[in-house]
Amino acid sequence: MTDISYQSQPQEVEASLGDYFALLKPRVMQLVVFTAVVGLLAAPVQVHPVIAVASILFVAIGAGASGALNMWWDADIDGVMRRTSKRPIPAGKVTPDEAKVFGFALSGMSVMMLALSANLLAAALLAFTIFFYVVIYSMWLKRLTPQNIVIGGAAGAFPPVIGWVIATGSMSLEPWLMFALIFMWTPPHFWALALFMKSDYDDAGVPMLTVTHGRKSTRKHILAYTIPLVVLAVGTAFTSIGGPVYLVVALVLNALFLKGAYDIWRRDEAQAEADDYKVEKSVFRLSLWYLFLHFGAILVEALLPAAWGIWA
Amino acid sequence: MSIRAEHEIHQRRKGRNIGVGLMLAAFVVLILALTFVKITGGDFEMPRIEEGQ
Numbered sequence: 001m002t003d004i005s006y007q008s009q010p011q012e013v014e015a016s017l018g019d020y021f022a023l024l025k026p027r028v029m030q031l032v033v034f035t036a037v038v039g040l041l042a043a044p045v046q047v048h049p050v051i052a053v054a055s056i057l058f059v060a061i062g063a064g065a066s067g068a069l070n071m072w073w074d075a076d077i078d079g080v081m082r083r084t085s086k087r088p089i090p091a092g093k094v095t096p097d098e099a100k101v102f103g104f105a106l107s108g109m110s111v112m113m114l115a116l117s118a119n120l121l122a123a124a125l126l127a128f129t130i131f132f133y134v135v136i137y138s139m140w141l142k143r144l145t146p147q148n149i150v151i152g153g154a155a156g157a158f159p160p161v162i163g164w165v166i167a168t169g170s171m172s173l174e175p176w177l178m179f180a181l182i183f184m185w186t187p188p189h190f191w192a193l194a195l196f197m198k199s200d201y202d203d204a205g206v207p208m209l210t211v212t213h214g215r216k217s218t219r220k221h222i223l224a225y226t227i228p229l230v231v232l233a234v235g236t237a238f239t240s241i242g243g244p245v246y247l248v249v250a251l252v253l254n255a256l257f258l259k260g261a262y263d264i265w266r267r268d269e270a271q272a273e274a275d276d277y278k279v280e281k282s283v284f285r286l287s288l289w290y291l292f293l294h295f296g297a298i299l300v301e302a303l304l305p306a307a308w309g310i311w312a
Numbered sequence: 313m314s315i316r317a318e319h320e321i322h323q324r325r326k327g328r329n330i331g332v333g334l335m336l337a338a339f340v341v342l343i344l345a346l347t348f349v350k351i352t353g354g355d356f357e358m359p360r361i362e363e364g365q
Contacts (some may be wrong), residue, residue, distance in 0.1 A: 014321055017331040050349045054342055117346055 015098070019088040023071055023099055024064025024106075031291075032063040032159045035182065038295045039163025039175055042241050042302040047167045055118040055166045059159060062110035062126045066133040066155070068103035072096050073138045077204040083197065103134075118166040125165055129158040143205075146212040153186030154179075160295075174241045181236065181294060184229040188222045188261060189287040195219070195264070196277035196284070219265045222283075226261035230254040233294060245304070246297040253290050260286055 036059045040052055047055075071078065071089055079090035088094040094102075107130050115123035137152035145151075157179040164175035194201055194210045195218060201208040209218045233254050237247035260283035267279060 014324055015328075016324055017328045048349050048353060050345045054346050057342070 015088065015093045019093045020102065022088050023068040023094060023102060024061075025067030025070075026064075028067055028156075029060050029064050031156070033060050034292070035178070035295055036060075036159040036163035036166075038299045038302070039160030039178055040167050041163075042160075042174065042178075042298055043164045043167035044240075045167045051117055052166070055114055055122065056163070058110045058114040058117060059126060059162055059166075061106055062114070062130055063159070065103045065106035065110060066130040068099050068106065069130075069134045070138045072099040072103060073134070074142075075099075077206060080204045081200040083200055114166075119169045121169060121171075122162055122165040125158060125162045129155055129162070132158070143207065146207045146209040148207065149190045149209075150187050153183050153190075156186060157182035174239060177232070177236050177239060177241065178295070178298065180232055181229075182291065184225060184232055185287065185291055187225045188229065188257075189284065189291075191218050191222050191225075192264065192280050192284040192287060195272070195280045215269055219267070223261045223265040226258055230258050236298075241298050241301065243301040243304070245300050246294075249293055249297040253286075253293055256286060257283070257290055 033056060036056055040047065040056065071087055074084075075089040075096050078084035078087050084090070089096055089099055107127075111123050111127045111130070114126050133152070133155035137148065137155055141148045141151055160178035160182070161171075161175040164178075165171065191209055194208045195215060202211055209221055213221075234247070234250045236242050237244075237250050242250075260279065263279045264283055272278075272280060
């Protein structure tokens with residue numbers, strides 16, 4: 001890591017509270033909170049609202065802490081990429097050391113508090129998630145292998161499992177279905193982004209699949225990951241967290257997503273550049289709705305009365 | 313002569329300090345609420361003293 005150049009820069013602007021908040025990656029945190037809440041509410045055990053709110057808050061803080069540690073470690077490449085160049089460290093508002101201390105302090109606090117508010121297993125899972133995102137993904141895989149997104153996606157897939165464990169204190173198959181949904185969704189989502197944000201990853205030297213294996217191979221990979229994702233997402237309808245509402249949502253979204261992945265696979269670079277990556281951008285946008293609506297449907301099924309015939 | 317805060321940085325620090333203060337207060341309230349729920353809920357038991365001790 002070569003973030004020494006940032007440490008030597010004078011801090012022109014003193015950090016505001018908002019800059020520290022930005023270190024927590026609030027947009028990622030929204031996804032973490034949403035999927036963790038779905039995991040918690042889909043579980044067959046009722047949790048006291050105060051314990052539920054507090055526990056989800058600590059999960060959110062833990063996720064934010066891992067975001068701060070990621071920004072500390074990746075300050076050098078964040079400064080190179082257009083998408084991340086305005087983050088607090090490359091913008092010179094927060095020093096890398098401040099982000100590091102902030103991240104470590106919040107990590108420790110969030111794990112300890114989750115152990116007290118919920119249970120030790122949930123806290124251990126949160127600690128492992130932070131470790132996985134910071135050490136396995138950010139420090140190790142991100143700059144080493146084009147499979148960075150695939151394996152790193154596991155870190156983003158843990159929150160619904162943590163939510164479930166907050167409620168039940170134990171594991172079962174259902175939270176791992178939610179885990180698998182996010183895990184399988186992450187690669188096509190990020191590779192679609194990498195196809196139209198090409199110069200960013202190239203400039204930073206991050207071994208994205210588009211850089212190491214070429215864009216044609218990336219298009220194949222998107223389709224190859226989408227097919228098992230579709231099977232998994234639709235199959236989940238016939239488990240205890242699924243139901244008719246989920247099935248309808250899954251059928252529509254997966255038909256659209258599969259069509260999008262097929263269109264991406266069929267196109268070549270000349271066609272994509274001619275229409276400014278229209279299909280790739282629309283699949284990326286759809287992928288955001290895809291995950292949100294699948295988890296929304298799981299939430300609806302959890303909140304509806306449990307009288308659904310074959311799904312009961 | 314009194315010392316006056318003339319720089320914009322003092323305003324910024326004041327805002328940051330108030331923000332941190334409010335968050336700490338909210339944290340204290342949260343811990344209080346958690347403690348109350350844990351103690352009044354079923355999963356908290358006072359340690360029992362064995363007979364004869």
